[in-house]
Amino acid sequence: MINKHSPVPIYYQIEQSIKNLIDKGDLKPGDMIPSEREYAENYQISRMTVRQAINNLVNDGYLIRQKGKGTFVASQKIEQKLLGLTSFTEDMKARGHVPSTLLLDFKKIDATNELAVNLNVQMGDALYEIKRIRLADGFPMALETNYMPVQLVHHLTEEVAKGSIYQFVEQRLGLEIDYATQELESSVARETESELLNIAKGAPVLHIKRRTFLKNGCPLEFVHSIYRGDRYKFVIDMHRS
Amino acid sequence: MINKHSPVPIYYQIEQSIKNLIDKGDLKPGDMIPSEREYAENYQISRMTVRQAINNLVNDGYLIRQKGKGTFVASQKIEQKLLGLTSFTEDMKARGHVPSTLLLDFKKIDATNELAVNLNVQMGDALYEIKRIRLADGFPMALETNYMPVQLVHHLTEEVAKGSIYQFVEQRLGLEIDYATQELESSVARETESELLNIAKGAPVLHIKRRTFLKNGCPLEFVHSIYRGDRYKFVIDMHRS
DNA sequence: TTAATCTAGTTGTCTATACCAGTATAGATA
DNA sequence: TATCTATACTGGTATAGACAACTAGATTAA
Numbered sequence: 001m002i003n004k005h006s007p008v009p010i011y012y013q014i015e016q017s018i019k020n021l022i023d024k025g026d027l028k029p030g031d032m033i034p035s036e037r038e039y040a041e042n043y044q045i046s047r048m049t050v051r052q053a054i055n056n057l058v059n060d061g062y063l064i065r066q067k068g069k070g071t072f073v074a075s076q077k078i079e080q081k082l083l084g085l086t087s088f089t090e091d092m093k094a095r096g097h098v099p100s101t102l103l104l105d106f107k108k109i110d111a112t113n114e115l116a117v118n119l120n121v122q123m124g125d126a127l128y129e130i131k132r133i134r135l136a137d138g139f140p141m142a143l144e145t146n147y148m149p150v151q152l153v154h155h156l157t158e159e160v161a162k163g164s165i166y167q168f169v170e171q172r173l174g175l176e177i178d179y180a181t182q183e184l185e186s187s188v189a190r191e192t193e194s195e196l197l198n199i200a201k202g203a204p205v206l207h208i209k210r211r212t213f214l215k216n217g218c219p220l221e222f223v224h225s226i227y228r229g230d231r232y233k234f235v236i237d238m239h240r241s
Numbered sequence: 242m243i244n245k246h247s248p249v250p251i252y253y254q255i256e257q258s259i260k261n262l263i264d265k266g267d268l269k270p271g272d273m274i275p276s277e278r279e280y281a282e283n284y285q286i287s288r289m290t291v292r293q294a295i296n297n298l299v300n301d302g303y304l305i306r307q308k309g310k311g312t313f314v315a316s317q318k319i320e321q322k323l324l325g326l327t328s329f330t331e332d333m334k335a336r337g338h339v340p341s342t343l344l345l346d347f348k349k350i351d352a353t354n355e356l357a358v359n360l361n362v363q364m365g366d367a368l369y370e371i372k373r374i375r376l377a378d379g380f381p382m383a384l385e386t387n388y389m390p391v392q393l394v395h396h397l398t399e400e401v402a403k404g405s406i407y408q409f410v411e412q413r414l415g416l417e418i419d420y421a422t423q424e425l426e427s428s429v430a431r432e433t434e435s436e437l438l439n440i441a442k443g444a445p446v447l448h449i450k451r452r453t454f455l456k457n458g459c460p461l462e463f464v465h466s467i468y469r470g471d472r473y474k475f476v477i478d479m480h481r482s
Numbered sequence: 483t484t485a486a487t488c489t490a491g492t493t494g495t496c497t498a499t500a501c502c503a504g505t506a507t508a509g510a511t512a
Numbered sequence: 513t514a515t516c517t518a519t520a521c522t523g524g525t526a527t528a529g530a531c532a533a534c535t536a537g538a539t540t541a542a
Contacts, residue, residue: 009525029458035492046527048289051493059300064458067493068534074458085479179480186427186447186470204445206427217270217305217315229427236477238326239420250495276522287497292523308523309504 002043010045014053022062022073032070033063085180085212087166088134088142097136099164104196105131106158108150115147118211118222126150130161133196136231140197143226152220169220176215183209184234189226197228204229243284251286255294263303263314273311274304326421326453328407329375329383338377340405345372345437347399349391356388359452359463367391371402374437377472381438384467393461410461417456424450425475434467445470 002013021027036054040047054071057063064074092099109129116123130146146165148156153173160168169175187207194201206227212220227234243254262268277295281288295312298304306312333340350370357364371387387406389397394414401409410416426448435442447468453461468475 011525037492046529048528049526052525055296064456065493066535068491068536070492070535085481177481179478182477182479184425184447184475184477185473186445186468188429188445188470202443204427204429206425206447215305227427232426234425236423236425236479237420238423238477252495278522287499289498290496293495295523306523307505309506309521311505311522 002045004045010043011049011052011056014039014043014050015056018053018057019062027073029073031073033073035070085177087164088144089164089167092134092136092141095136098138100135100138101162102133102135103130103158103162104133105129106161109147115222119147119149119219121149121151128153128156130165132161134225139231141228141231143193143196145224147222148220152218165221175220177220178213178215180210180212182211186229187226193226197226199228199230206232206234208234243286245286251284252290252293252297255280255284255291256297259294259298260303268314270314272314274314276311326418328405329385330405330408333375333377333382336377339379341376341379342403343374343376344399344403345374347371347402350388356463360388360390360460362390362392369394369397371406373402375466380472382469382472384434384437386465388463389461393459406462416461418461419454419456421451421453423452427470428467430467438467438469440469440471447473447475449475 001017002010004010006013018027018033027033034042036047036050039045039050054063054065058065058071061074063071065071086094088101089099107129108126111119111121111123111125111127113123115121115127116125119127121127126149128146128148128150130144130148132144132146133140134142134144148165150156152175153169155173156165156168166177170177185207187205189197189199189201189203189205191201193199193205194203197205199205206229208223208225208227210221210223210225212223214220242258243251245251247254259268259274268274275283277288277291280286280291295304295306299306299312302315304312305315327335329342330340348370349367352360352362352364352366352368354364356362356368357366360368362368367390369387369389369391371385371389373385373387374381375383375385387402389406391397393416394410396414397406397409407418411418428446428448430438430440430442430444430446432442434440434446435444438446440446447470449464449466449468451462451464451466453464455461
């Protein structure tokens with residue numbers, strides 16, 4: 001169960017074992033988990049170590065602590081919370097669709113003022129401009145124009161852009177994507193969009209602008225997306241601050 | 242600075258003092274804060290206590306820790322992160338508008354199947370149904386229909402519903418709002434909506450369904466909102482999980 | 483029978499310490 | 513000049529323990 005000689009920190013092993021119990025349904029929302037002292041005694045570890053594991057699970061939304069009573073499995077918000085920032089590919093897969101991509105255009109451009117501001121680069125710096133139709137189950141779902149600093153992702157190719165750029169960034173470049181700021185607006189489809197998305201001119205579309213940041217605070221991408229209103233809804237879990 | 246005899250926990254005092262430095266601009270994104278050991282020595286407290294304060298600020302997005310280097314102020318995502326789940330009133334104020342409300346209807350109804358499922362009550366249970374026009378600077382911004390269990394908020398009145406229900410729930414009922422799940426869709430305005438919102442029939446609108454939960458996991462409300470596409474964009478900060 | 487008190491349990495806060503692992507710099511050596 | 517080593521610093525992990533504050537049930541007293 002807990003291997004004290006493993007390089008994996010003890011608190012993390014406890015975290016994982018509790019998380020597994022929850023994910024498997026052995027612990028259900030509202031169930032109380034053993035007390036900190038019970039864990040500490042069972043595994044012959046310090047209670048502070050247990051607390052660190054539980055702190056993390058509380059912060060991640062898996063558990064709720066109540067002083068004097070105990071620690072309980074949080075309600076099903078967990079599943080929603082875990083979605084967070086996903087790539088189109090991940091999003092579609094999570095919804096049970098098969099994602100694919102039609103690359104419309106892939107080129108290097110010089111940063112305009114707007115793009116420079118949004119990507120925190122100098123005007124004139126080299127950016128990739130990637131225009132794609134994103135499809136779900138073979139049907140057009142979104143139009144996406146993506147701007148990324150060449151300096152940051154200089155191995156990016158057309159081939160890559162036909163798939164998941166996030167996957168490339170994380171697995172091939174080893175960069176850590178942290179968060180994104182998104183603006184969502186309702187709009188109606190213009191001529192070019194309606195043709196590419198196969199919808200009527202004037203049909204409702206969801207217009208999303210996104211700025212994505214790496215863990216070190218560096219902007220990774222600035223994206224304009226246009227999603228079909230009839231095929232896509234944006235699902236988000238928000239905490240009260 | 243740090244008052245060891247205050248009922249306010251020491252870690253919290255440290256948290257607040259660092260947060261204040263950041264909010265006032267005395268500490269800027271990228272600035273390194275004093276080391277844990279420095280804080281511990283300066284205030285004659287345990288380093289573990291300092292760590293707890295910094296842990297919380299890291300989790301809240303104010304700070305970033307780098308092993309071997311130090312702890313740094315995170316970039317401006319903080320401001321975005323702090324928005325989170327807000328009431329309409331809070332949202333409009335944060336955007337620099339003056340919020341107001343036109344109460345269209347306030348009544349008790351029996352829970353339909355859909356509402357019962359969404360609010361985790363029995364079919365037939367008593368709910369408040371509150372229909373409002375939400376205005377910003379005197380202009381219609383959104384149409385909102387709100388369903389809440391009478392059992393939970395039984396002091397809710399028409400008067401209250403003319404203002405901020407969130408404020409009432411938190412300050413008068415002392416309930417803690419925790420999070421909401423929201424679905425956003427792009428749509429176009431139908432006849433009734435267009436009249437109430439003062440927009441053209443067929444104009445783009447953002448349709449938001451929200452389920453809000455208390456800290457104890459209890460559903461507080463189920464809301465249908467329709468926001469004018471020309472006046473409102475939804476801004477959200479999302480983390481990569 | 484009801485109210486007050488006690489007990490045993492829970493989480494919350496804090497202490498002091500030790501060691502690990504990563505980072506950066508300065509000095510020594512080839 | 514480049515490389516290696518030592519040192520000092522950083523955060524990360526973990527220990528053992530103490531006391532505070534809350535909760536719920538049992539016991540005692542009025």
